[in-house]
Amino acid sequence: MQKIQQSFQVSYSYPVIFSENIFSIENLDLKTCFENYITSNSKILVAIDFTFLNFHKYIFQDLKNYFLFYFKDIKIIDKYIEIEGGEKSKNNAEIVNTIIESVHLNAIDRHSFIFVLGGGSVIDTVGFAAAIAHRGIRLVRIPTTTLAQNDAAIGVKNGVNTFGKKNFTGTFAPPFAVINDFNFLTTLNDRDWRCGIAEAIKVALIKDKLFYYNIKNDSVYLANRNMESMQKLIIRCADLHLQHIAGGDAFEQGSARPLDFGHWAAHKLEYLSDFELRHGEAVAIGIALDCVYSYLIQNISLENLQTILNTLIAVGFDIFSPLLELKDEKNSYLIINGLQEFREHLGGKLTITLLKEIGLGIETNYLENGIILEAILFLKNYYK
Ligand SMILES: NC(=O)c1ccc[n+]([C@@H]2O[C@H](COP(=O)([O-])OP(=O)(O)OC[C@H]3O[C@@H](n4cnc5c(N)ncnc54)[C@H](O)[C@@H]3O)[C@@H](O)[C@H]2O)c1
Ligand SMILES: [Zn+2]
Structure with missing residues (x-):
């Protein structure tokens, strides 16, 4: 027998930030988080939980204004993806395909970013798509529910429901960053x-x-x-x-x-x-x-x-x-x-x-x- 025992270690590190009014120009948290990583080729593809969006109608514009103010070369894909909020997003296999298709159509590469804003369900769904497109695109999670901020969005897992089983299809994929904004919680029921x-x-x-x-x-x-x-x-x-x-x-x-x-x-x-x-x-x-x-x-x-x-x-x-x-x-x-x-x-x-x-x-x-x-x-x- 011939055997080569492969062995290596990979270390991960990502920030979990707690803040308020993250897209306000006076708030430097996001600027600090991204300034060493954004280049003139960077793109941001944004996916947003639809119910959250209904309560925060200008959120995409706010995000865009913020990033263009601090990183004027960055390209933010104009057509953001809206995803139905709640567990339905994890039960619908089509949503993962829509996100991957958008990665393809907008030529999002592994040095670009996918931003997801929403509850744990939408974050799990987008996180899964981000992990498998190009074998992993940098994911920035912006959780908007209490449960996503204190559990679902901060760890290393993602997944969708298949064959009637919770989280049956998913991966372990640490995010690039997790940014919590407490102000988002005021609109929760x-x-x-x-x-x-x-x-x-x-x-x-x-x-x-x-x-x-x-x-x-x-x-x-x-x-x-x-x-x-x-x-x-x-x-x-x-x-x-x-x-x-x-x-x-x-x-x-x-x-x-x-x-x-x-x-x-x-x-x-x-x-x-x-x-x-x-x-x-x-x-x-x-x-x-x-x-x-x-x-x-x-x-x-x-x-x-x-x-x-x-x-x-x-x-x-x-x-x-x-x-x-x-x-x-x-x-x-x-x-x-x-x-x-x-x-x-x-x-x-x-x-x-x-x-x-x-x-x-x-x-x-x-x-x-x-x-x-x-x-x-x-x-x-x-x-x-
Ligand atoms: N990946 C993990 O490690 C992990 C850990 C724990 C839980 N989870 C998963 O997280 C999911 C639950 O997440 P959840 O509790 O955030 O629920 P959810 O994502 O289902 O969201 C609940 C509802 O709140 C809406 N919403 C989101 N933000 C809002 C806001 N700011 N204002 C008003 N409405 C808003 C959503 O559209 C949805 O209708 C489950 O699928 C669970 O399995 C994953
Ligand atoms: Zn749980």
Whole structure:
């Protein structure tokens, strides 16, 4: 046998910026971020979430004015791409083709940029197209929802839904930069405002007890759309996600995925609701379910369970959905199929994160169906 063992390392580094009024000429954040990378050949292709655009009608013009003011040689493609907001963008394979076609028609090369402005769904879709066109074009993510700013848009993953499965088709592709503008959040409806709080509670519960209690103490402010509380929550949540990515298995080669605490049920619920449930809303129910499971196997006390469920409720989430009780023609619970689908998506052994205590997750390779059903019943009766 002859064998050459290939081995090399690639390091990644990208800024995640938190700012306000990013396209105002007085704000130098974007200028500083791009000045060493924009040349006279650079082009920017822009894709925008349509619902966001409806609330921010002049955003493309603002972006254009800003870049032409500081980088007068740059070419900004006049025809920006509008993408229907929400999960529909991830369910429609045509959208990826439209973006790739636009890369082709506008001769966008690997030294140019694709800018995407929108919620996590649009960012995931455009991110996937950007990663596969020319094997990867520099992607600048400008997330416009709480959940995209504190989770979906800051990491290394993208993806669309195929064969009825969430994120089935996607890649790991770090962005060029992530630019968060808190002002964009003011136009969110209450449901989408709240969604990012679910991911913050998730990461706090498995990693940071103090952060969890800060969220609990701020729950009324957060529910009432206090911007200062939301900004603090977004920055800490993003920081914990970024630390996790940098500190371990960035490209998820192992079987464990602690940041997906509460997500095995959440992904299934999103499908069962035909995406009427938002990702963040489904995650809140998934967290509640896995916390009750953790209580039923005596990992956490009833008192701790109650504080978690009450915090979820205080910020405005439902912790139960009748979809948890749906059965198929063979009388088995559909939600339980979600476990197997989750395992397939991760690969390897089933690995689910539960709580050991508030602020500390613990991994398990087995969930008992009977205890899952008991947990569902517990949540159903919690309101009564
Ligand atoms: N890639 C990852 O690592 C990762 C991580 C977490 C979640 N996600 C994905 O992110 C998606 C959820 O993202 P999301 O919670 O941002 O929801 P979303 O993208 O579905 O957006 C929710 C709604 O808000 C609208 N919207 C966006 N910005 C707005 C604004 N500023 N004002 C008014 N309306 C606005 C959108 O058009 C949409 O209708 C899911 O598909 C989830 O799987 C990805
Ligand atoms: Zn999530």
